Amino acid sequence: MDVAKIDTILRKYNGDSDFLIEILQDVQAEWRYLPVDLMRHLADELGVPLARVSHIATFYKAFSLEPRGEHEIQVCMGTACHVKGASRVLDAMSRELGIGEGQTTADKQYTLEAVRCVGACGVAPVVVIDDEYHGDLMPDASAKLIARHMKEGAK
Amino acid sequence: MTQINFSNLGAAATAEQKRLAGYKAMLMVCTGTGCVSAKAFSLLDNLKEEISKRDLDKDFLVVGTGCNGFCGQGPILVVQPEGVFYQRLKKTDMARIVEEHLIGGKPVEDLMHRDLSSNKPIHKMDDIPFFSKQKLIALRNKGLVDPENIDSYFARNGYMALKEALEKGSPKSVLDEVKTSALRGRGGGGFPAGVKWASCMAAVEKTGKEPVVVCNADEGDPGAFMDRSIIETDPHTVLEGMCLGAYAIGAKEGFVYIRKEYPLAVTRLEKAISQARDRGLLGDGIMGSDFSFDIIIHRGAGAFVCGESTALMASMEGRAGEPSPKYIHNVESGYKDRPTVLNNVETWANIPVIVDKGGKWFAAIGTGDVSKDPWGGSSGTKVFSLVGNINNTGLVEVPMGITMREIIFDVGGGIPDGREFKAVQTGGPSGGCLPASLLDEPVDFDTLTRAGSMMGSGGMIVMDDHTCMVDVAKYFMEFLKDESCGKCNPCREGTVTLYGILDRITSGKGVKGDIDELERISRVMEAGSLCQLGATACNPVLSTLRYFREEYDAHIDEKRCPGKVCKDLITFTINDECNGCMVCAKRCPTNAISGEKKAKHTIDQKECIKCGICNDVCKYDAVNVE
Numbered sequence: 001m002d003v004a005k006i007d008t009i010l011r012k013y014n015g016d017s018d019f020l021i022e023i024l025q026d027v028q029a030e031w032r033y034l035p036v037d038l039m040r041h042l043a044d045e046l047g048v049p050l051a052r053v054s055h056i057a058t059f060y061k062a063f064s065l066e067p068r069g070e071h072e073i074q075v076c077m078g079t080a081c082h083v084k085g086a087s088r089v090l091d092a093m094s095r096e097l098g099i100g101e102g103q104t105t106a107d108k109q110y111t112l113e114a115v116r117c118v119g120a121c122g123v124a125p126v127v128v129i130d131d132e133y134h135g136d137l138m139p140d141a142s143a144k145l146i147a148r149h150m151k152e153g154a155k
Numbered sequence: 156m157t158q159i160n161f162s163n164l165g166a167a168a169t170a171e172q173k174r175l176a177g178y179k180a181m182l183m184v185c186t187g188t189g190c191v192s193a194k195a196f197s198l199l200d201n202l203k204e205e206i207s208k209r210d211l212d213k214d215f216l217v218v219g220t221g222c223n224g225f226c227g228q229g230p231i232l233v234v235q236p237e238g239v240f241y242q243r244l245k246k247t248d249m250a251r252i253v254e255e256h257l258i259g260g261k262p263v264e265d266l267m268h269r270d271l272s273s274n275k276p277i278h279k280m281d282d283i284p285f286f287s288k289q290k291l292i293a294l295r296n297k298g299l300v301d302p303e304n305i306d307s308y309f310a311r312n313g314y315m316a317l318k319e320a321l322e323k324g325s326p327k328s329v330l331d332e333v334k335t336s337a338l339r340g341r342g343g344g345g346f347p348a349g350v351k352w353a354s355c356m357a358a359v360e361k362t363g364k365e366p367v368v369v370c371n372a373d374e375g376d377p378g379a380f381m382d383r384s385i386i387e388t389d390p391h392t393v394l395e396g397m398c399l400g401a402y403a404i405g406a407k408e409g410f411v412y413i414r415k416e417y418p419l420a421v422t423r424l425e426k427a428i429s430q431a432r433d434r435g436l437l438g439d440g441i442m443g444s445d446f447s448f449d450i451i452i453h454r455g456a457g458a459f460v461c462g463e464s465t466a467l468m469a470s471m472e473g474r475a476g477e478p479s480p481k482y483i484h485n486v487e488s489g490y491k492d493r494p495t496v497l498n499n500v501e502t503w504a505n506i507p508v509i510v511d512k513g514g515k516w517f518a519a520i521g522t523g524d525v526s527k528d529p530w531g532g533s534s535g536t537k538v539f540s541l542v543g544n545i546n547n548t549g550l551v552e553v554p555m556g557i558t559m560r561e562i563i564f565d566v567g568g569g570i571p572d573g574r575e576f577k578a579v580q581t582g583g584p585s586g587g588c589l590p591a592s593l594l595d596e597p598v599d600f601d602t603l604t605r606a607g608s609m610m611g612s613g614g615m616i617v618m619d620d621h622t623c624m625v626d627v628a629k630y631f632m633e634f635l636k637d638e639s640c641g642k643c644n645p646c647r648e649g650t651v652t653l654y655g656i657l658d659r660i661t662s663g664k665g666v667k668g669d670i671d672e673l674e675r676i677s678r679v680m681e682a683g684s685l686c687q688l689g690a691t692a693c694n695p696v697l698s699t700l701r702y703f704r705e706e707y708d709a710h711i712d713e714k715r716c717p718g719k720v721c722k723d724l725i726t727f728t729i730n731d732e733c734n735g736c737m738v739c740a741k742r743c744p745t746n747a748i749s750g751e752k753k754a755k756h757t758i759d760q761k762e763c764i765k766c767g768i769c770n771d772v773c774k775y776d777a778v779n780v781e
Contacts, residue, residue, distance in 0.1 A: 017473050018471070018472055018473045019453075019473060020473035020474075021453075021454070021455075021456050021470060021473055022453070022454055024456070025415060025454060025456055052474065055474075055475045056456075056473075056474070056475055059458060059475040059476065059477075059640075060455075060456035060457050060458050060475075060476075061456070061457030061458065062415060062456035062457040063456065077377070077634075078377035078378050079377040079378030079542075079543070079580060079583075079614065079616045079630070079631075080377075080378045080540075080542035080543050080548075080614075080616050081377075082377075082627075082630050083543045083544060083616060083618050083622055083627070084543070084544070085767070088766055088767055088768075091764075091766055092744070092766065092768070095744050115416070115457075116375070116377055116416075116457075116459060116634070116638075117375070117376070117377035117378060117379070117380075117416075118188075118416055119188060119374065119379075119380035119383040119416065119417060120188045120189050120192055120226075120380065121226075121378050121379070121380055121540050121542040121548070121614075121616075122189040122225075122226020122227050122229075122380075122540070122542055122548040122549045122550070123189045123192050123193070123226055123227065123229065123548070124542060124543075124548075126192065131418060133188060133191060133192035134192060135189060135192035135193060138771050139766060139767065139768050139771060140742050140768045140771055140772055143744070
């Protein structure tokens, strides 16, 4: 556990427990999950029960108790994406990566997630890979996109 | 950094207007999320490079703006002030625009939007049907300001309404204009903002507690991105609206609760707040007056239920977003038990214009008579995200009372690929699906509710005849069962049970009595749920049952999916149009397609997983889906 890193995050929010959700988001971004010993440390530092920290950790979709992959692939499942075939996009991605929704590849490179509307409905169906938006992405093109991404990553 | 006060705001606006007028043209490149997904940022850099290369920086200003609205045509560039509109641009087009249009004076016609029927290029943005029927209030600055530069907002008379209110008006005068405007909340509920503010002030008087104002930017409805676009396009209008609200009710503290899924909006909002603080428009003694107010951002962490007001307050306090019973309203006891005014982004964005032009001006737009009672109609405009199976996808702002047909067929340009209109979904997961027979109904709060849907935050998802309405109901129920917080039984168990029944029907295992069961459980959820998420969760089911009952019957009685969507009820075959190009065989993920080159292919039904890729990639309409 890197205490210095946690202290930096806590200082950013003046150690105010009103910002517990933001603090956990920063931890999630840094560690790619919420380690239990770290949640315990935060509870102590902020003077809140561990139960409250774990309640938040399991309530909101942004958090994970298992390490997520190096790259996060989010398939938007908003309504506009749905009517334009988002579930078929998710299936295609899942086949290409060999993992199901919510899972991480064995090499810890990719996590595949079905997410609620990312708000780019005008260019549905949409996939977000590490904060980069890809619009008008049909199932076949999405499979190609992943294949290319994996190939480039392997270089 | 010059501090803005009553006497120099006008000068700051004029200075910026003069600076901009010094350019021969301004090149407004849309950097909203839709265009960014089509590589708008690299286009922006490329355009700047082409301008600099020719030493034209003094003549032409390149600005990255927020969402232009015509997302389906991105990336977009508008040449101002003449208003020439370019769409679907590539890097290589930038040099052409600079050479042919900016230097040569001849706009590049083949990069323009084309009329859907005549196929002629349309030069001016305002002449494109998508734009010409719109009326802009909340989006008045879209494409015209640089969202990351506060001076650019000054140039559009930004913060002038706040100045006038602080200098010459009073909290009461602001409240009176908002009351007269009859502005109803744009987040979904449609509660009149003026009534809400007045109740909050009454609560302050009674309890003596300090009030707060909150902006709900937790736009959770799938298929809606109005609030995201307003913040990405014109963040200061939201801040100015909140300042005016805070001044009216006497609040010193304000919060914006925003989804973390909107990173660009969060960044632009943070920048806007910091610029407003630097210029004395947030903080102590705003513009030299004795009014002090500041705004703090809270980022949501992914929970649809946090759009519900009591859940949102809990989340802002750093807790799980579970709703509480509403015996006491937020205006009396909301954030940390203080009187709280909660309005959404679009509502706040309307406030500066209402205060500037007057409540009467606003109330004259829209439907019904709101002069005595804000519930008497729907005043003003509404921003919709017009998406799904429609030619012109994007963001539109139209006057209340416009018909659905005008929005979908005039503004939206109708249904693509020669298909038929089947339904339009409004109101998100709490709303419903409306059929073609209601296309001529006016769009306002009360008409939509009567029709079994609701205004919601403004998602308008158009569906063509290749959509299965039972599948749509199942889609929303899957969403809601995942997003139900689980606190109360009717919602937690109801959504799961409804989903189970719908899943069975779409798998071809529906039985007689399923529809009665769907209706019975829906009524229980409506009556017994703790918050509106549960109470309205049945709307997608009930509205599809009301208008598309025959599709349920086809699934249950005939084991047939009329929309040809439900995998268990369809098969893919190849017809005689096949010329043996082999593309489908190559792209089939399970190698289920066989056949020689230049000979008709066949699909092995045992191997086929019905992914539909063969149909997507076939250029010859040779795949039948039955």
